[in-house]
Amino acid sequence: MLAELKGLNEECGIFGIWGHPDAAQITYYGLHSLQHRGQEGAGIVVSNGEKLKAHKGEGLVTEVFSGGQIEDLQGKAAIGHVRYATAGGGGIENVQPLLFHSQVGGLAIAHNGNLVNANDLKHQLEHQGSIFQTTSDTEVLAHLTRRSGYTKIHDRVKNALTMLKGAYAFILMTEKKMMVALDPNGLRPLSIGRLGDAYVVASETCAFDVVGAKYIRDVEPGEFLIINDEGIHSEFVSRNTNRAICSMEYIYFSRPDSNIGGINVHTARKKLGKKLAEEADIEADVVTGVPDSSMSAAIGFAEASGIPYELGLIKNRYVGRTFIQPSQSLREQGVKMKLSPVRGVVEGKRVVMVDDSIVRGTTSRRIVMMLRDAGATEVHVRISSPPIKNPCFYGIDTSTHEELIASSHSIEEMRQLIGADSLVFLSEEGLVDAIGRSDEGEYKGQCMACFTGKYPTDIYPDTVLPHEKA
Secondary structure (H helix, E strand, O other), X not given: OOHHHHOOOEOEEEEEEEOOOEHHHHHHHHHHHOHHHOOOEEEEEEEOOOOEEEEEEXXXXXXXXXXXXXXXXXXXXXXXXXXXXXXXXXXXXXXXXXXXXXXXXXXXXXXXXXXXXXXXXXXXXXXXXXXXXXXXXXXXXXXXHHHOOOOOHHHHXXXXXXXXXXXXEEEEEOOOOEXXXXXXXXXXXXXXXXXXXXXXXXXOOHHHHHHOOEEXXXXXXXXEEEEEOOEEEEEEOOOOOOOEEEHHHHHHHOOOOOEEOOEEHHHHHHHHHHHHHXXXXXXXXXXXXXXXXXXXXXXXXXXXXXXXXXXXXXXXXXXXXXXXXXXXXXXXXXXXXHEEEOHHHXXXXXXXXXXXXXXXXXXXXXXXXXXXXXXXXXXXXXXXXXXXXXXXXXXXXXXXXXXXXXXXXXHHHHHHHHOOOEEEXXXXXXXXXXXXXXXXXXXXXXXXXXXXXXXXXXXXXXXXOHHHOO
């Protein structure tokens, strides 16, 4: 579905490169390929071996770096970040990478995820004298690192990581080295590649394809990497790991040309659509997907059901971000700005509308209405994921039950609210089977907390918003 419209946003994407003379330029292209993961701000920090230099701003990558700033970022190593602004997290001060200076040198941090014990740690650190400059939980790692008693920076960072709970994929950089870390559950994707003699790290493998790098492997849950001129060294912050990568990476967030955990996203989404067709048989004339993330699932649904796939909805790619505002009324108007039904395809037809998820239900209702206005005689909605009933505390901006229509309504009630002739969600078992991860362990390689309410980490009381607490 359309992230700006339905309120399902992930915080960010991260990219890093070590050992390339055009590090900042490569990072720019890498961030551009990850733009779908964050459109509210972007930044790059570069190292020339002696000092760190940064440029960041609010807006798209092309907007932030539109005035020759890349040429001013000279060095052989760089890290970059694109982000969404979540609740309380807006403002230029929260745009990453965060850059810190001290008498022993600089430290830049780029983070994808969310720390569930961030507030608890902040209270402890402030009691000990720390002063925070941002509202970002990423800054917690910098303060913990500074207070660590170890001599070497990588030992201090590694020690600080042991205190963090939740989802994190970090790329950190000093003047002399780059460090990469993934939480013990591997909740967020992170991969390593090579570009000539340079090492590349990115949230998604699609970034490697864009910059011409070769994929090597995924970063392992609990792994801590040190990259410098001598090469790459792997350690582990924790061996007590249980992989639980966010299922929404396969369903919605990642680009179709990325591979997550060795599984191609487009292929996974097609299988989700096929499984959905098996579980939700329907007589109809045409299948259409909601652009863009639902297209692969719609193709799979059409193949499995034998109902022809058609472009029944067209996305307007030239609507500026300023048109899409967070208020409910403007969000509803934004659906019409962003999507148009193809009357010649849907008029007089029984339409199957395949989408990846339903969050508030507002967007689904508007699209069903548009299809009916364009002449569809029936609109059957099929969702290639189970109902999202529970908040996410790991970096997706659904932090309360109140935001989630499936949390308080039955499927029949949701069908009535969105105005569909029928509504079917993919089962939890179907989701696991379709993605096809073979991981051992309690979570079978996937976090499904937003569907099941079973979280792979402890959820701290101050993680939950006040009106969500028991």
